[in-house]
Amino acid sequence: MLSELGSSLVPLLLLGGVALLLPIFVRPTSNLHRSLLFAATIFLALRYAWWRGSQTLAPPGLTVDMFASWSLFLIEMLALAGSLSAFVIMSRIRLRSDEASENLGWWGEDEPRVAILIATYNEELDVLERTIVGAKSLRHANKEVMVLDDSRRDWLRDYCASQGVRYMRRPDNKGSKAGNINHALDRLAEDPVPPDFVAVLDADFVPHRGFISRTLALFHDPKVGLVQTPQHFFNADPIQHNLGLSRSYPDEQRFFFDHMQPSRDGWGIAFCCGTSSICRWTALRDIGGLPTESVTEDFMLTLALQDKGWTTAYLAEPLSEGLAPEGLKEYVTQRARWCLGLMQIARSSLGPMATNNLRLRDRWSVVDSVFFWMTSFPFRVAAVVYPLLYWYFNVIVVDASLTDVISIFGAYYLWTLVVLNLLSRGMVVPILNDVSQLIGAIPITRAAYTGMFRPNGHPFSVTAKGGDRTRIVIQWRMMAPFAILLGLTTFGLWLGILSDRFAFNDAGDGKWVILFWTIYNVVVLAMTCLACVELPRRERHIADQPERAIFATGDELRRQWIASLTLDTVRLRGRIYPIGTRGLLRIKDVGDVEAYVIAQTPDGTRLHLLPDDQQREALFLRFYADGDAPGVARAQTSALISDIARRLSFRTGTR
Template sequence: MPDVLLFSQLGSSTVHLLLVLGVGLTLRSWVNVHDTLHRSILLGIGFLLAVRYIWWRGTETLAPPGLTLDMLASWSLFALEFLALMGSVSAFVIMSRIKIRSAEADAHEGWWGETEPRVAILIATYNEDLEVLERTIIGAKFLRHRNKEVLVLDDSRRDWLRDYCAQQQVRYMRRPDNKGSKAGNINHALDRLAEDPVPPDFVAVLDADFVPHRGFLGRSLALFHDPDVALVQTPQHFFNADPIQHNLGISQSYPDEQRFFFDHMQPCRDGWGIAICCGTSSICRWSALREIGGFPTESVTEDFMLTLALQERGLKTVYLSEPLTEGLAPEGLKEYVTQRARWCLGLMQIARSSLGPLSASKLRLRDRWSVIDSIFFWMTSFPFRIAVVVYPLLYWFFNIIVVDASLPDVITFFGCYFLWSFLVLRTLMPGMFVPILHDVSQLIGAIAISRAAFTGMFRPKGHPFSVTAKGGDRTKVTVQWALMRPFLILLVLTLLGLTIGILSDRFAFNDAGDGKWVVIFWTIYNVFVLTLTVLACIELPRRERHIADLPDRAVFVVEGDIRRQWISAMNMDEARLRGKIYPAGTEAKLRIAKIGDIPATVIAETVDGNRIRLMPTPDQREALMLRFYAEGAAPGIGRAQLGGILAGMGRRLSFSSRR
């Protein structure tokens, strides 16, 4: 009889799941992703399913009250899950609206008339190499907007950079100290600009590794037709793969981690009037900056705080969702984790600042909600991700039952909520959410980010600004043992617990009742997540490549022999050609439209052509930089491709086995 009852319950719960699946698969055929009503209905159903799920968790799955380890583990996990779910619900509310401003930018292009507004372009730099800085400086110089001035703000006081700026005819600034880090550097430049005979009308900010596209200023300035707009933020795109994409071999099939925020969350935030400044790739009205006294220095994430400072004065931040700049994603895993921990720390500093959600400032309720939503994301998502990996081990090794739930109930309550959320995200933001890879990207920085969250919340002051290192030698395989070690230990313990639990009853006990199904599911799932996390900690060699480039035609000239060939790969120093094969050492010229004849030497023969070394003139080098970074569409991958992900990870595992 118990087996018959179980199968009956499983059948009923499966019907619920199939109903959700059937409705969810029809969404793409009738949902208008830009319609607020459609978005609200889908996400409202998700909200109801979330409430239904968390009510079930709180009333039917927890250990009974008492001074027991079961209660401590069960209730602590529920508390973490409840807080993380509150963050998800807040995100659902934000995603119920969306605003795309491209049509507005079209309608108000050139609103200023014949006299272009004057724009100061600030490039803040600390320790970047010339190879990183030159493409940003060149890109800024060749923006189509004519009435501009490029300023390089050097917080390392390097003479070679001063000389390079003089050569490029751009303005160079340094200051006597590094007080206030990046925000202080920019504020020093603003004070110097205020002393000029004619101050700028607008100030654009670029990180040292971000290259503006030719139309960056014109498109962004169009939105300042509204006098209440103080700041326009544009998305950040990256011409290189981030460490997770690169180390897992999926840079051609899986979008970088920032695409979700910049392509989807920021337009949704703009729909609510709570878009935020993200530092680089933004433009601010000069008068607004002077009114608030420059960039805030209470937080290491001065950009978000700048939005709050402007909003307190009734000045708006808006978002233009167009690829108008591209930059360098962190190339190393340590830098990737350090950057995100800094963002987390900065947000916690804002929470405790004079512009925090509980402060006596004049911020709107929605601005306070904006900060609270970010607090929930940083303080709950990452600790909960660690807990999901750790808590199943409590059962395998200590017989501690964390979730006591039958399999049919898990399918009915959790399965329906998760499946509906997945199908809604698949509809509203296709290709953004691949469950296991999403969890890998969270888990890999979870320890450092959780530490930063609680440190920043309880001790917000006295933390130095951590600059994300750029450049350096990336030509060797590097194992990030310090990052890998905790995940490797957790993987071994998870496999050990699962194995012993299956083969023996010495460690895994048989009295967990229905809760064992939950433990087994999460244990197997965690094996996959932890395996990929460990693999991502093995950094593969990198070479410069331009992931947005498509094969292009060019002319290869060798002593009067003129051949049209395909360029299959190209960077500033080398190219791969498909066509007639020439012996190594052959002197030639590569003729490219709008660039000219670039002197070249054949380095080696390939199966279908040659690999050549390029020796461009200074003018040709500038033209190549503009071609690679300042022109064309957004680099990178916009949505996940399942077949490509599986093939890429297959090649990655093959590479590991060969070593």
């Protein structure tokens, strides 16, 4: 047994050795290097699939073992097909920053006119004002900011008037967000001078100052109808935040926006993601505005443009930042809506099987997305459910020896992790990736099959923003299925190990496979339950680098270091002032802000800021419209381990 186990580890050791050398020789931006890496990945995946189908299934017959074994195999192979499609997509990449730099100002002296549309439904002023201020402050001069209010709020109309931006409302909410934008496009068409380009921002997304100039540069190609940029977030998503990983683990969408979309662009199948995009006016009029057949009108917009011969380009630069869903309910609702909308697209006139002018690659793009939504999440649920059949009913779903699992599945799994982390700068973290999929797997699976078989008649679900986030909230209904599965898995494992009457003692060599699988599931389910405990949040902005400020009290001026800064408070390192001390704090690019001391800290003082309207807008720009991308771009191993340990010790804080 030991000799067989040792020989099965040889392929993994060889792959581990190769993995250590890959960073020396591989350039992630080389399509040749990427193709070779993913060719090896696909080979190992097909080798694993052949082994699963030929050696691990229960024998044919009308038995429970056969039904369980073959059904899991089918679910797994469908998910694997989706993975193979993703591997092919990621074998190419296109980065357009150099192209944008080379074509800045291609239009000459006459700057194109750009309409910036901010669609809003129920957002509060503190969400909307930073977006409006950011849009007004874009460096592009020939622009018009338009706020499209689908809630018909008088206070918002008055605020827009005070800001000098155009306010628009319509008599009904037909077509939801797409209908709102289409109404604005029709009104723009009536203007004496319609725009040349139309940019779209969600109500909670603030553009960086160079957003217009950088994206317009790619329209030097007359075939480009739309340019999409990545979405970045100035707050942690619920999984990051609830697990205490906002400093060490990327948000759930970073892999898609930073790596999958540039790879899709390499194949010419990058797609619109709604906010932070800009479209050519003539292209929008050519297709009659945004499609309304799907609740994800953005993806469908790309297909409608392609159907008319226009292309979509992707500029992988941090040119905007917004608010990620702050709660788990909102997080899952948003993803279920994306899933539902994709199924509606698949069944629409622009679906892969419909009669239209889409290229084969565009049809593949939709099929790839369908496979992702319809297979990945059901497989994640199956992976935690099927082992229970073994512990409670002695049903063997994967009849395999430990040595085969190590040498075949282990080789495929290890190599895939190595390749994906090499090309994505360490974004794929086992367990955490499983948690992010499992936590929304049930409603997303329901949305996938509902949308595929009953695509019409579903309302548009708005992702709620803002609200009270100052308390610990346990999402009991979301946690319940995972807590039940965790209890069943743990109890089954305990029974199997300690009781002679249960299956653990009858599985031979395969018991080690099911044992490892079950223990892994216990960890994933426990982390998923922990993620359902929503921690308090508070706004926080850390200076990108140490920064000096001057605090003036009376006749005394003293230089201090800014440690943290928000719209309302600042923490200074240096002299400790008595509580209640009033003065002026001079902040770079903001001015002299009235402030007073509200607390003393071990190394300084905390002040409450009283900015005027102009200073408040300057702070908005400082926080959201300037600087690099917010958040974490890659997993940081040592910090990740430290943060997980801190979270498990229940030292949550309110970060």
